[in-house]
Amino acid sequence: MNTPKYEPKPIEEKWQRVWEDERTFHTPNPPPGTTDDTHWYQLEMLPYPSGDSMHMGHVLNYTMGDVLTHFRRRSGWRVLRPMGWDAFGLPAENAAIREGSHPRETVERNIVAIRGQMKRLGWVIDWEREVSAHQPTYYRWTQWLFLKFLERGLAYRKEAPVNWCPNDQTVIANEYVVDGRCERCGAEVELRNMTQWFFKITAYADELREYELPEGGWWPERSKTIQRNWIGRSEGAEILFRVEELDIDIPVFTTRPDTLFGATFFVVAPEHAFVEQHGNEEVREYAKHAGARRTEDRAAAEAKTGVFTGHHVINPVNGERLPVYVADYVLMDYGTGAIMAVPAHDERDHEFAETFGLPIVEVINEDDVLVSSGQFDGLPAEEAKRAIVEWLREQGRGAPAVSYRLRDWSMSRQRYWGCPIPIIYCDDCGIVPVPEDDLPVLLPDIDDYLPKGKAPLASNEEWMRVPCPSCGKEGRREADTMDTFVDSSWYFLRYVDPHNDQAPFDRAAVDYWLPVSLYIGGIDHLTGHLLYSRFFVKALNDMGMVGFREPFARLYHQGWVQMGGTKMSKTKGNVTGPAALVDEYGADAVRLTILFMGPADQDKEWTEEGIEGVVRFLRRLWRVVHEVAERAPSDWREGPLTQRAHETIAKVSDDVERRIQFHTPISAVMVLVNELSDDPAAPDARFAAETAVSLIQPYAPHIAEELWQRLGHERLWEHPWPVADPAYLKRDTFELVVQVNGKVRDRLQVDATLPEPELVELALQSEKVRPHLDGMQVQKTIVVPGRLVNLVVG
């Protein structure tokens, strides 16, 4: 027998050429009006082309999606599996700056390189649907959607304290400030008051806390909890406090209206308008310094600081005059930026009161009942909350209110490489949207795009000057660009209808495919991209543009592939790519290795050692299949491998489909191949070999296709996924475990049809069991049919 050597490269190139020539992985949309429940939209988060190669984290992510895609396709489903590029934004622009080229050149070169690697890995991707955020055919519709949000009041401009990254020289969103630092570059962010565009994501705060998933959909509980933590909902009341001498009201938000009688002073945040309008020089001086500090630093301060403003407010519930302080422990961006201070029942207020010698009045006793609270005395605190708010409402001094931690999404960027915001400013007409027919507002090519603390586009006079669409007088363009996360908040809709030049997408097509059946991506995007996308879809649904309210029916987070204990990423520089490994061992081996490393949702340390075992397995599979092709009979007769093969089909199918688990199916096929190699001439060896090849195909499609051909067949990629015959999953005999007092004493091969009393009888007679029964009474017998007998003795 002379089995040829397994050489992956020519085999992989051969089949990749076939798939490319035949457009094997192109999935056209079904004819309009098609309804079926056997379609699947498989999506993994799209990559940033900020470098010219992938790392092993990408390989894990996309290979998982690939296995699922093959599995669903062969199970008879119509599967959409696209790919695109998150090409705008800081990472790409910074990469271009580093290498001194234009961002467009950098990303387009990187896209070519990464696309080549993806094809070399043999992934099932419908390249005819490829989109990239930086192409005018795409960002035209990003701009169009922005205008729709503007019409609905969901995009707006305001001056507000925003996070400024001094290194990247742009505003960044709250969601991408981590521990007070820029998520991209690690620089400490500063708070700056700036006029910016925002998306009103807070309008959907409550809805985003709920998950309106379709039937069969699921999100990990952990993911939902993290999003809910981020949104942060507190129920309470808004209460008006009057400054008599100024004839103004200052609202506060509190979760503890029951403690209103215990308020002994009042505090506004340094950034509060009251300070600017009514503060004396000392107050404003304090506020200026305190307000410039980051929240993290304020929280870390050893002692409470503040200044009395000289003003007083009236407590609406008892008419007491409370001194108004400005203090930096009150934050402008939560609640109303002002608080009623109840030192007896709030730690921070207590600390402040101690420092400044302010009175402390207890209004709730140990039984959680109100005291010293006028007509509310004796009420349990929970009841008092409602009663006091109701009383305030009657007086016109308060109302129930809900406060969120979530802030509106600040989306203007003072950088060049992004989607232009389609707005024109006119001295007479104000903020004027660019008419739809004039879209896209093209991003001009400029030589000097370096960040300089203000939008680089602003210095391009020719581009900036434009007639006002409303009155025709000269206006000026918005020079900021959009946050990259705007681009990626709707890309999954564009894939469905990527070449549409009349609309961002066709509603019928989108309603057919969406929500995404399974979305795979890193958990780090939970409070950013994933929240933004859900907001977009809910808003689009309210605008009648899509027929669903959640973009992603199921969500799966792959674990980090780490090196040296930290996540592989370009910023950290600890990156290993697949290219060299693919050259040396082949794409199939790399695909198997990354999935065989362990549960896909767990973090893992990358090591090349694992690839050896996988390569051994592939060589063994190769050899055994050749032996089978040569020696096994071509007609099938049942043998011991038949049952094993059916068991493997059941195991692999269930793991992939229901459990979304990828490493145990590989083990199962290894077991089958190991047994097959013991007897490659068995009467059912051919069936076992075909089964092994068929089951490993989603993981290792090239070698599987080649071996399938050598077994005399064609086109495994469209061959129906095997189905386990239940008749073979039942065993005629089983191994009966015999326990005495819970300890295993014997294992007996017994007929599966034996009734329980006979199983007990066999157990009692076992040579290995009898010594353990000596001088003992059998008090109880437990029989688990098909498994074990436990004799309880004493």
Next chain:
RNA sequence: GCCGAAGUGGCGGAACUGGCAGACGCGCCGGACUCAAAAUCCGGUUCCCUCCGGGGAGUGUGGGUUCGAUUCCCACCUUCGGCACCA
């Protein structure tokens, strides 16, 4: 501080619904083939004791429920993640 997840051989991990702990793979040990090596194949590999029949212990720690617990409950330890001067 609040909320959540996870702890199993030398290593990655398996055991899905309370029923054989350690599948599969790595590594290691021994053997075959070879002048030799690589590759490949075969056998062994949780720990302790052993008269080689077997016996005992064992899934972070301590308790509990149960005939039976890696799995369920309670407490604790460790690690990781989210939120945190959020009123």
